Amino acid sequence: MPGRSWAPGAMSARHVSPMQGRVPLRRLSVGNGRSRAHSVPYRNTFNRVFTIESGFAIVIFVVVLLLMGTALVFFRSSRRKRASRRSEWTLLEGSWVVFVFCMAVFLVWLSLTNLSRETASTYKKPALVVKVLGFQWCWRFTYVGHDATVQGTCNFGKTLPTLVLPRNERVRFELESNDVVHEFWLPHIDRKIELFPNHVNTFAETFRHTGRWEGRCAEFCGLYHDYMEFWVRVESKSAYARWLAHHHGFHVG
């Protein structure tokens, strides 16, 4: 399994100083943090499920704290002559098990129904197929059937590749790695998937909003893992077509 001859990431770790500058300015982020709520399908799923599970978690946490507090206030040694000797209450314990079981079943249902909804979209016919190749330590995007390839050098040459996508079209990503395991992360739609060498992973997504966001590698992949970033730019259909017309062949950035 020798490294492929067409390896795009020819930069070797040993030739680049780790202190080579990072330029924070280039990371002008359009939508970062919690403000990046958009009505992309995945974002909806994430928001819905995260809200329900957070609410659930907060209720449980507060109830446990209240029970602990009650015990610590009312059952302190200063207030009590002797401790209760009861150490079992089968009916109560059994009912609790049934109750927790029902809660767990609800959470499983919540998880699985939302998951299958998302998985289903992967198998529908896409309008566009983009091949994503990860390598140490940057990205290459190939537009299948369009003779357009975009590749960056990431922080080495300070060129982040930009993944340009049409709005409201189903895009299927076919992801593969050139060397080690990487992970393609689009934080603004809460989606990531790993890239393996000699193996193609796929997922599909429809982007509902135009804008520019950061994406990055989320699996540790060696010396400059933290450099592996890219831009995602979602354009209207006509703007995307114009962009594609000007990007025949191989482009950097």
Added chain:
Amino acid sequence: MTELVAPPQPLPLVPEAIQPRAGIVGWIASTDHKRIALMTVGVSLVCFVIFGCMALLMRSQLARPAQHLVSNQVYNELFTFHGSGMIVLFLTPLAVAFGVYLVPLQVGAPMIAAARTCLFSFWLYVSGAIVLLLSLATSRPADAGWYAYTPLSDSRYSPGTGTDLWLLGMIMAVSAMMIMSGCVVWTALRLRAPGVTLTRMPVFTWSEVVTCMMSVASFPALVAAMGMIAVGRVDPNIFSHDTWDLAYQFVFWFYGHPVVYVMFFPFVGCVATVLAAFSRKKYFGYHFTIVALLAFAAGSMVVFGHHLFTTGQSTNPYFSLTSIMLAVPAGVEYFGFIATLMGGKITIRTPMLFALAFIPQFLIGGLTGIMLATPVLDYEFHGSYFVVAHFHYTLFAGSLFGAMAGIYYWFPKATGVVLDEKLGKLNFWILLIGTNATFGPMFVQGFDGLPRRVASYSSNLGVDGFTLASSIGAGIIALGVGVFLFNVAKSLVVRVPAGVDPWGLGQGLEWVTASPPPLFNFDELHPIPRVKSYAPLLDLRQEVEDAQVGEAVAQVDGVGGGALPAGGAGP
């Protein structure tokens, strides 16, 4: 305490000649489980300090965005060693060593089963630690992360002997703990004193039995995974592409998930013990808890796929189902904690403070675990600081607090001297603040998109305040650990004698014998009392209490005593 002791069980008399050997050889060649355990705890604490310092270095670098105190290469080595060291050289050995010390005492055994094998495993562990740390002395230390995914960890991307030494150290340390675990299980299953049936073993002993069964079942997978890398480093073509590039992750996580439970079950046992003792009650819901622990252990073997949700190669619905269902045994454990407190007569001492803090802090780890077991959320959180926050809440805010509860509680038993209570409380509050200041903000960092294992980040992410808080918190934790080590040192110098039971609340058989216990744990002066339940000393104390009440009633009524029912009112 000895006057409470009911008819002693016949014990083999220990000849005068068989006394523990003095001097350093008496320690390093001892087959006494107490000495093996104390040495293991000591080495693991040294490892804790070493790998904790690495965490401090990383937090210094991450305190400000785009900061480079250390190079990327060094940073990658730091988190590789911090992760693997804390897991295989600190928490796992600490968890098993608690069992090596306490299980023989709690089941009334004079020694640990396969004592020489146990001693061997200690030395294998120490050798593993040394070999693993030697990796740091090479020109290219291991730097592929603690789960060392292939192909990154192979000889093309991680050349040199550094990674080889690291692999060997991992194999040695993990094998050692697998062997030591076997000794603990064997002791609990085969060396129990007369009267100590399986359902009269204390909750702590059960937690150790379950822990050690998990390590025996899952640690071979780590040896297989590390062995796979070792072979692949010679020639990766021995494996098919998908085996090498992909299947490795499955082998690794078959160990990687159960080991998390190995690192927290014994401390759940510590918390349960301390809560019961300081509430002056038997642990509530014993039978349900034991079944829950066993179910938890069985479940731990079928949830590893939740680490692989984003590989696109895992059966996500199945692993989401199994992982979330673990909330059921966890719920039973929490019920036991709360119900033990309810109706008690609670005294708050240092061990109790740590045990009480464990409850909500570990709960945060558990509840965020449910989120990570939900694939549609994990697709966002995987590989981010949200995950880092989650497992530090389980392993630091949870396990370490449970371990501190256990250490403060059993320190007098193991050393014969008590720890300073004022310093203990100081230690607790500093650690509490430091822990939450460090790991709480990490949830926000992850939510805002900060990936883990990055040597630096941009301020455009908008998490600068949170990363700074985490770094300051790490400093506070270091201060808390410093207070703890000072307390241990001071108490060992000042030497306030502990007596048989300085708390006066002990429930297990370990509290009937001397502090520290004699060579074979129990002797004519400290015989094993009658064991009628999983809290034999509490039974005896309650009998005395009833006798006194009975006498009082008899004096008032002029009637014979013993009229009070044994079972009191419910909570």
